[in-house]
Amino acid sequence: MPARCNAVPSHEDTIVAVSSPPGRSARGLIRVSGPDVMAILGALLDAPSSTVEQLQAWPAPGRLVPCRVAMPSADGSQDNVLVLPAMVAMFFGPKSYTGQDTFELQCPGNPALLDRLIRRVVELGARLAEPGEFTFRAFLAGKLDLTQAEGVAATIAATNDNQLQAAAMLRQGQLGRFADGLSNLLADQLALVEAGIDFTDQDDVVPVGPDALRSELEALTGRLDDLLAHSRSWGVVEAVPLVVLAGAPSTGKSTLFNALLGKQRAVTAACAHTTRDVLTEPLTLETPDGQRCEVMLADLAGLDAPENLLSEQAQTQARQAIRQADAVVCVSDQEQCPDPSGIQTPPGVPMIRVRSKADLVARNQDAGSGGYDVALSAVTGQGLESLRKLITQQVARRGVNTSGEMLALQPRHEAALRGAREHLATACQLLVAQQGRRSIRQVELIAAVLRQGLDALGSLAGRLTPEDVLGRVFATFCIGK
Ligand SMILES: Nc1nc2c(ncn2[C@@H]2O[C@H](COP(=O)(O)OP(=O)(O)OP(=O)(O)O)[C@@H](O)[C@H]2O)c(=O)[nH]1
Numbered sequence: 001m002p003a004r005c006n007a008v009p010s011h012e013d014t015i016v017a018v019s020s021p022p023g024r025s026a027r028g029l030i031r032v033s034g035p036d037v038m039a040i041l042g043a044l045l046d047a048p049s050s051t052v053e054q055l056q057a058w059p060a061p062g063r064l065v066p067c068r069v070a071m072p073s074a075d076g077s078q079d080n081v082l083v084l085p086a087m088v089a090m091f092f093g094p095k096s097y098t099g100q101d102t103f104e105l106q107c108p109g110n111p112a113l114l115d116r117l118i119r120r121v122v123e124l125g126a127r128l129a130e131p132g133e134f135t136f137r138a139f140l141a142g143k144l145d146l147t148q149a150e151g152v153a154a155t156i157a158a159t160n161d162n163q164l165q166a167a168a169m170l171r172q173g174q175l176g177r178f179a180d181g182l183s184n185l186l187a188d189q190l191a192l193v194e195a196g197i198d199f200t201d202q203d204d205v206v207p208v209g210p211d212a213l214r215s216e217l218e219a220l221t222g223r224l225d226d227l228l229a230h231s232r233s234w235g236v237v238e239a240v241p242l243v244v245l246a247g248a249p250s251t252g253k254s255t256l257f258n259a260l261l262g263k264q265r266a267v268t269a270a271c272a273h274t275t276r277d278v279l280t281e282p283l284t285l286e287t288p289d290g291q292r293c294e295v296m297l298a299d300l301a302g303l304d305a306p307e308n309l310l311s312e313q314a315q316t317q318a319r320q321a322i323r324q325a326d327a328v329v330c331v332s333d334q335e336q337c338p339d340p341s342g343i344q345t346p347p348g349v350p351m352i353r354v355r356s357k358a359d360l361v362a363r364n365q366d367a368g369s370g371g372y373d374v375a376l377s378a379v380t381g382q383g384l385e386s387l388r389k390l391i392t393q394q395v396a397r398r399g400v401n402t403s404g405e406m407l408a409l410q411p412r413h414e415a416a417l418r419g420a421r422e423h424l425a426t427a428c429q430l431l432v433a434q435q436g437r438r439s440i441r442q443v444e445l446i447a448a449v450l451r452q453g454l455d456a457l458g459s460l461a462g463r464l465t466p467e468d469v470l471g472r473v474f475a476t477f478c479i480g481k
């Protein structure tokens, strides 16, 4: 859980952070940004490449240049200087990510080494960056709006394709552009309303009438409704659909689980009640149009009359997983598909009836009959592809995918859009009662309501966002971004 920015820190400081993931890796990355970057880099580099003049004649912004970093020992003695081969890239403000001079230093990804480098950069005058502070500076420099900054955080936090796609839409500024467009149109209307307050005594100013204003505001409300109707909540995107394998003991659930995953994840055995816990693993499927579709596949304990406390507990867990499932694969090795009501699938949750162990069915029998959707063998692989297709169809039908142009809205976005919509609706209600009049009554009140709507839209892109909201947004970042 990242630490939270309580106060908005000064962007006059030079900040430093490790920007590569924690732990050992081939390459570690340190990022430094702020007004003292040139001086710090000059002092950090081993002679003869250390002069600031040479740095200013840097080959090209963003190009990696081999260098040597010199780090004196902790006691400051010159006898024990650690010289490290590294690569450095300079990014000059205002064209850099943060809008300020920035350098990135790549060196072997050893945590102790990175720690020592960070301490050295701090000795040279930088301070440790807060979570998200590099992106906060980009926001302050007008490089991205708040929704795009949230897109950067969401990209870092993404754990599946859906989330990456939703984050990309935010990062590309689709929501920010929508809010800006709508804000401009609303500001035009507000200006016309305010003209009626401020310049009523001037002949050349024609204030807007109630009917014309209402029709404009209704059009804006329609655009908001349209966006809300064609968006989905971030929570839906974050939730990877859960697909459970349920059925009586020894029907081949765990063997099927392993076959679908392509690895031996679950223990399988001829005896009943082999599986006791709920085992979950991510599984990537493909939709007919070639899109990746990720699900969480769960293998459960076999369901029957529990014989002892252990199997009772295992079955309680299994039933709990079934209640949370987005799709249930009912597995049976019987000739006739058993009554699935024993599995107690929640209403509306799709069920796929699978006949397992089809390789054991005599050649003259039809494994596909008996009320099943698919017959398969986890041993020969027969029918597995059909099951994958059926799962993808059912999951896609539940609308969990974010393919297409749908925006995913975080709770803050939804609240701002709904807030703006409410203010527009309030203004329209006030205007309905004034139908047919030449000029607007309660003009101050209507102007105040429209200003609130404008504030709500402005808060989306971060233009009118109070500092505590900014703190919350950037606190969701990891340090180094
Ligand atoms: N021939 C054949 N045997 C299978 C197939 N799938 C599973 N089996 C066998 O059926 C037995 C039970 O398999 P499991 O996968 O452990 O069954 P399960 O449903 O997970 O059992 P529990 O966890 O006890 O509920 C094992 O001996 C498997 O080798 C199959 O497709 N063909």
Ligand SMILES: [Mg+2]
Pocket (backbone or CB within 6 Å): 253, 254, 255, 266, 267, 268, 274, 275, 299, 300, 301, 302
């Ligand atoms: Mg099992």
